[in-house]
Amino acid sequence: MTSVAAARPAARSYAGAFRRRLGTLPKHVVVIGLMVLWLVPTIGLFVNSFRPAAAVQSSGWWTFLIHPSQLTLSNYRYVLAQGGLLPAFVNSLFITIPATIIPLFVAAFAAYAFAWMKFPAKNVLFVAVVGLLVVPLQTTFIPILQLYGTFGLNGQFLALWLAHTGYGLPFAVYLLRNFMGSLPSEVFESAEIDGASPVTAFFRLALPMSVPAIAALAIFQFLFVWNDLLVALIYVGATNPDNAPLTVILANLVSSLGSGWWYLAAAAFIAMSVPLAVFFALQRYFVRGIVSGSVKG
Amino acid sequence: MATVTFDHVWKRYSGDVVAVQDLNLDIRDEEFLVLVGPSGCGKTTSLRMIAGLEEVTDGTLKIGERVVNDLAPKDRDVAMVFQSYALYPHMSVRDNLSFGLKLRKVPKPEIERRVQEAAKILDLGALLDRKPKQLSGGQRQRVALGRAIVREPAVFLMDEPLSNLDAKLRAQTRAQILRLHQRLATTFVYVTHDQIEAMTMGSRIAVMSAGLLQQVGPPQELYDHPINKFVAGFIGSPAMNFIEMTASRSDGKVQLTSQDFTFPVPDRLRESVAALSGNTVTVGIRPEHLELGEAKPGDATLRATTDVVEYLGDEEQIHLRAGETEIIALVNSSARVRPGDVLELRVPIDRVHMFDDQSGLSLTSRELAAA
Numbered sequence: 001m002t003s004v005a006a007a008r009p010a011a012r013s014y015a016g017a018f019r020r021r022l023g024t025l026p027k028h029v030v031v032i033g034l035m036v037l038w039l040v041p042t043i044g045l046f047v048n049s050f051r052p053a054a055a056v057q058s059s060g061w062w063t064f065l066i067h068p069s070q071l072t073l074s075n076y077r078y079v080l081a082q083g084g085l086l087p088a089f090v091n092s093l094f095i096t097i098p099a100t101i102i103p104l105f106v107a108a109f110a111a112y113a114f115a116w117m118k119f120p121a122k123n124v125l126f127v128a129v130v131g132l133l134v135v136p137l138q139t140t141f142i143p144i145l146q147l148y149g150t151f152g153l154n155g156q157f158l159a160l161w162l163a164h165t166g167y168g169l170p171f172a173v174y175l176l177r178n179f180m181g182s183l184p185s186e187v188f189e190s191a192e193i194d195g196a197s198p199v200t201a202f203f204r205l206a207l208p209m210s211v212p213a214i215a216a217l218a219i220f221q222f223l224f225v226w227n228d229l230l231v232a233l234i235y236v237g238a239t240n241p242d243n244a245p246l247t248v249i250l251a252n253l254v255s256s257l258g259s260g261w262w263y264l265a266a267a268a269f270i271a272m273s274v275p276l277a278v279f280f281a282l283q284r285y286f287v288r289g290i291v292s293g294s295v296k297g
Numbered sequence: 298m299a300t301v302t303f304d305h306v307w308k309r310y311s312g313d314v315v316a317v318q319d320l321n322l323d324i325r326d327e328e329f330l331v332l333v334g335p336s337g338c339g340k341t342t343s344l345r346m347i348a349g350l351e352e353v354t355d356g357t358l359k360i361g362e363r364v365v366n367d368l369a370p371k372d373r374d375v376a377m378v379f380q381s382y383a384l385y386p387h388m389s390v391r392d393n394l395s396f397g398l399k400l401r402k403v404p405k406p407e408i409e410r411r412v413q414e415a416a417k418i419l420d421l422g423a424l425l426d427r428k429p430k431q432l433s434g435g436q437r438q439r440v441a442l443g444r445a446i447v448r449e450p451a452v453f454l455m456d457e458p459l460s461n462l463d464a465k466l467r468a469q470t471r472a473q474i475l476r477l478h479q480r481l482a483t484t485f486v487y488v489t490h491d492q493i494e495a496m497t498m499g500s501r502i503a504v505m506s507a508g509l510l511q512q513v514g515p516p517q518e519l520y521d522h523p524i525n526k527f528v529a530g531f532i533g534s535p536a537m538n539f540i541e542m543t544a545s546r547s548d549g550k551v552q553l554t555s556q557d558f559t560f561p562v563p564d565r566l567r568e569s570v571a572a573l574s575g576n577t578v579t580v581g582i583r584p585e586h587l588e589l590g591e592a593k594p595g596d597a598t599l600r601a602t603t604d605v606v607e608y609l610g611d612e613e614q615i616h617l618r619a620g621e622t623e624i625i626a627l628v629n630s631s632a633r634v635r636p637g638d639v640l641e642l643r644v645p646i647d648r649v650h651m652f653d654d655q656s657g658l659s660l661t662s663r664e665l666a667a668a
Contacts, residue, residue: 184381189350190377190444193350
């Protein structure tokens with residue numbers, strides 16, 4: 001008797017679970033369908049980057065399933081050797097890493113001051129900095145180019161580092177200030193009584209406690225600079241092609257190899273590899289970072 | 298070791314918000330002083346002024362003989378334990394304890410000695426390498442205490458350090474803090490809104506309300522001789538019963554009457570009550586002073602109907618109602634009172650408090666002060 005009584009609810013719960021699964025099935029089918037639809041062009045491009053020119057021109061990318069032996073690295077070899085992609089890749093790294101670290105560092109200092117220090121016109125200054133978010137960066141090109149011309153910075157890496165620092169700061173200050181402002185005040189008060197100066201409190205407490213927000217910002221800024229074409233083209237690309245980053249070379253590939261887009265596919269995937277690596281390395285901060293600072297607690 | 302002296306101290310915030318008004322308070326060396334009062338009474342602000350986290354708007358604040366009004370928190374030789382513990386979340390317990398000492402460039406062996414000693418006192422030895430998030434609430438609280446101990450400050454400041462703990466842990470930690478006070482023989486200033494904490498821990502209690510210091514004294518003095526209605530109602534649990542009555546004098550007899558009761562006035566208060574003849578006097582009776590049983594001639598009695606009975610083990614807390622008046626009595630549970638019972642409660646007239654309804658001041662204490 002007891003076993004029957006015990007078995008019944010179990011059977012019922014299995015049926016219940018099955019029904020629940022069935023209920024969510026259409027939702028899953030739709031979501032998976034959308035994902036596939038979204039990914040197909042990228043997959044096609046990826047596959048084509050490994051197919052020879054003749055095959056790309058004569059048949060669809062999916063035919064590689066029938067002739068897998070077609071796949072080759074020749075496109076990659078070409079863009080790296082003749083396309084000038086390798087030095088541009090190094091340039092991109094050389095531009096992006098400082099252009100990520102400098103604004104983050106400056107923004108962290110500013111955010112700490114705005115969040116925890118007392119000084120006159122603090123709120124007015126903060127509103128002014130955040131207000132800069134609405135200035136379109138295109139409007140800054142001419143005056144900054146003139147300024148760079150005066151100081152002989154056009155075509156230099158430093159020009160890009162400074163420009164990206166300026167463009168990145170308003171958002172970085174805004175996000176970090178909100179995050180640091182939501183850190184418990186008692187921690188800083190306790191440190192003050194313990195004998196910590198503002199500088200100590202910044203380096204020993206505020207900075208380590210803000211790692212999630214800083215990591216999220218690092219991703220944003222890295223992706224923005226790595227993928228930037230406009231700023232690089234304006235300040236460097238035109239005057240000093242030797243210092244041009246990947247994006248500028250990619251853009252030139254399109255115009256000069258308009259018909260040879262299989263090379264472009266290979267180049268695009270080389271360009272994408274770094275942001276993808278950064279994204280996957282820091283992605284656990286990414287989701288946390290988007291909400292960070294917006295909700296207290 | 299040090300005294301703390303508030304000399305006509307005011308704290309005003311921008312606008313006209315006054316948090317602390319003209320505070321005069323001498324905290325003695327090695328004393329355990331508890332600042333108690335309801336939320337927003339200015340107790341935490343006063344504590345934060347000692348720590349240097351709030352500026353003194355007006356008046357003089359001294360630690361020992363030194364005026365500290367303009368001294369940075371780190372130079373005041375105080376340590377503070379916060380309600381939220383305020384541990385450094387990314388540091389181990391050991392680093393949390395030693396952080397303040399490292400900043401003060403205390404030699405390494407000395408830091409190690411103090412950390413070990415604090416860990417021993419607070420039973421933190423096994424937790425030294427853990428991060429705060431791996432600790433329970435009680436353990437975090439002990440780390441916060443430890444961080445204050447290692448500093449060996451002249452004054453310990455504690456801002457409601459137990460209010461995030463559960464009831465059992467709170468009782469344990471209460472005893473631990475008292476032992477710590479005895480062991481360290483240092484001045485402790487302790488802020489709480491919980492009058493039981495205040496009564497059990499303080500060598501003296503300072504009761505504050507609405508930014509004003511109401512009364513300072515040992516727990517028993519506050520219990521026996523509250524200076525006004527506020528202190529009387531705040532100290533003691535359950536809270537004192539208040540009954541508003543009218544003073545009258547007829548044929549040389551002074552009496553207090555309300556719609557439901559009539560009380561004779563004890564001789565010691567005759568004059569002061571007679572002076573208020575025709576006015577309202579608030580009578581205060583502590584629930585534990587009400588007695589069940591036969592009234593003797595001359596005794597005051599309350600006749601009321603039992604509403605709810607709360608059984609507490611050897612005592613019962615009885616909620617009674619007489620007309621508009623609600624009364625709480627604490628009686629021996631052997632009486633077995635039931636809801637609906639009509640009780641005759643004897644009021645020991647000598648232990649009754651009386652307050653001028655206008656000023657809220659105690660007539661009883663006024664007599665005492667005059668005597």
